[in-house]
Amino acid sequence: MKLDDFISNTGQWLKGRGAFSNIVMSSRIRLARNLVDKPFPNKARKKDLSDILEIVHQTADGIEFFKKSIFLKINELDNVDKQFLIERHLMSHEHASNPEGKALIVSEEEVLSVMINEEDHLRIQVMQSGFNLDETWKIADTIDDALSQKLDYAYSLHWGYLTACPTNTGTAMRGSVMLHLPALVMTKQINKVLAAISKLNFASRGFYGEGTQASGNFYQISNQVSMGHTELDVLQNINGLIRQVIDQEEQARQALLVQNRPMLEDKIFRSYGILKNAHIISSQETVELLSMVRLGVDLGIVKDVDRMAINELFIMIQPAHLQKIEGKKLSTSERDTKRASLIREKIGG
Amino acid sequence: MQCDICGKKKATVHLTEIVDDQMSEMHLCEECARQKSVQMEQQFGLADLLAGLADFGKPTKEEAHEVIKCPNCGMTYDEFRKFGRLGCSQCYESFKMHLSTLLKKVHGSNHHVGKAPAKIPQAEKDKIESFQELKTQLQQAIQREDFERAAEIRDKIRDIENKKE
Numbered sequence A: 001m002k003l004d005d006f007i008s009n010t011g012q013w014l015k016g017r018g019a020f021s022n023i024v025m026s027s028r029i030r031l032a033r034n035l036v037d038k039p040f041p042n043k044a045r046k047k048d049l050s051d052i053l054e055i056v057h058q059t060a061d062g063i064e065f066f067k068k069s070i071f072l073k074i075n076e077l078d079n080v081d082k083q084f085l086i087e088r089h090l091m092s093h094e095h096a097s098n099p100e101g102k103a104l105i106v107s108e109e110e111v112l113s114v115m116i117n118e119e120d121h122l123r124i125q126v127m128q129s130g131f132n133l134d135e136t137w138k139i140a141d142t143i144d145d146a147l148s149q150k151l152d153y154a155y156s157l158h159w160g161y162l163t164a165c166p167t168n169t170g171t172a173m174r175g176s177v178m179l180h181l182p183a184l185v186m187t188k189q190i191n192k193v194l195a196a197i198s199k200l201n202f203a204s205r206g207f208y209g210e211g212t213q214a215s216g217n218f219y220q221i222s223n224q225v226s227m228g229h230t231e232l233d234v235l236q237n238i239n240g241l242i243r244q245v246i247d248q249e250e251q252a253r254q255a256l257l258v259q260n261r262p263m264l265e266d267k268i269f270r271s272y273g274i275l276k277n278a279h280i281i282s283s284q285e286t287v288e289l290l291s292m293v294r295l296g297v298d299l300g301i302v303k304d305v306d307r308m309a310i311n312e313l314f315i316m317i318q319p320a321h322l323q324k325i326e327g328k329k330l331s332t333s334e335r336d337t338k339r340a341s342l343i344r345e346k347i348g349g
Numbered sequence B: 001m002q003c004d005i006c007g008k009k010k011a012t013v014h015l016t017e018i019v020d021d022q023m024s025e026m027h028l029c030e031e032c033a034r035q036k037s038v039q040m041e042q043q044f045g046l047a048d049l050l051a052g053l054a055d056f057g058k059p060t061k062e063e064a065h066e067v068i069k070c071p072n073c074g075m076t077y078d079e080f081r082k083f084g085r086l087g088c089s090q091c092y093e094s095f096k097m098h099l100s101t102l103l104k105k106v107h108g109s110n111h112h113v114g115k116a117p118a119k120i121p122q123a124e125k126d127k128i129e130s131f132q133e134l135k136t137q138l139q140q141a142i143q144r145e146d147f148e149r150a151a152e153i154r155d156k157i158r159d160i161e162n163k164k165e
């Protein structure tokens, strides 16, 4: 498998399947792990980093789940490829910005990715489509167990898994769920919901990465606390919270349908119309319009597009993706043209 | 044993501190121990940490003469305050007291519950092997009516038992 193969495949988490996939895009588990006898990446020397890469690479090679995966050294990638992996949610900006001694493993269908030597020696990420943290956790747990048969993890009976940042110490697990909440935004209830979430010690952020404003009405909700609760307790808490947010979004959608169906249909079909016909379009505009069309699909108002096509477009319309598809560097204005033609091709009918 | 600070009351809290690579033990009464932990929190700039671990920088008066350093990776406590990242897994031992307070503030707890790796590091296994020793110590603490110490040991034993399953 090669990096360029990703472009013609769809990550499992974008397939639009699974529970509540009308509202929940994807579920993700991330585990931070370190090797016991090596300094954390921020204190590690070049030799340490390359030793860690080697140990993890070899260990992964011996595990069934990694059989069809791809191993990439970040300093061997060009800027477009790095950006491409970030856009696919397979690695962080931090991992790309200081590439020396860093690597990434990605499994088939992009279910699993492991960042090596990011903030911690290993950042194991598992993603699934729909609201399915329990299954996602099971996969992550199994892979983690398999790795820990061979690797000596930094672990203390008292503190749990030892991580570079104390905000991750303990289980070193973050579970997150990506939600599409257009009706809560349109009915102006979203801030109330987000405030309640942060009061409960959960974090929310946007679709396009850490510190970004939510765009396309996507919100990612994850746990903050990693110590004092078992992994399953934490997941149960997130699940309970997400179920409530889903309920609120469902209610807001029904309220919009009942109170002002013509307005809603107008907004959705105008959005669809622009996407099907535009010849120049920015990513910001695209994302807002795609959000409306996705809502239309989820409510059965738009019938001739499937959810996976919309999900894919949220990823494909980003700069590095457009350039990979085109096979060359594109200026901003060239991208706006390419973006419009790609959208017409995918959902233009 | 008398308290190291006030020299009056009975010492019931026993702390291990690392200053300039030297380990020192302190025996304190409950009241002095509480004051000491408030001091430590202030040194740590906890308010800053809670505001998103963003601003570690602000120095306090007390810290100027106190350099705590991890003997394994060379990270100083000051450096950690500035960048918010520890240098190695042994930093947890080196900055134990400060981290204990910090983790409690961040997570509401400073005890791990949850999964354990298939292979547990040797140093941690040694701690399990001293399980019997802990039980003996617990008996002794109860006999001399040092209930605070007994409670500490009981927590340690529970900790280990949780991990054993």
Ligand SMILES: [Zn+2]
Residues within 6 Å of the ligand: B003, B004, B005, B006, B007, B008, B009, B028, B029, B030, B031, B032, B033
């Ligand atoms: Zn005293």
Ligand SMILES: [Zn+2]
Residues within 6 Å of the ligand: B070, B071, B072, B073, B074, B075, B086, B087, B088, B089, B090, B091, B092, B094
């Ligand atoms: Zn250290």
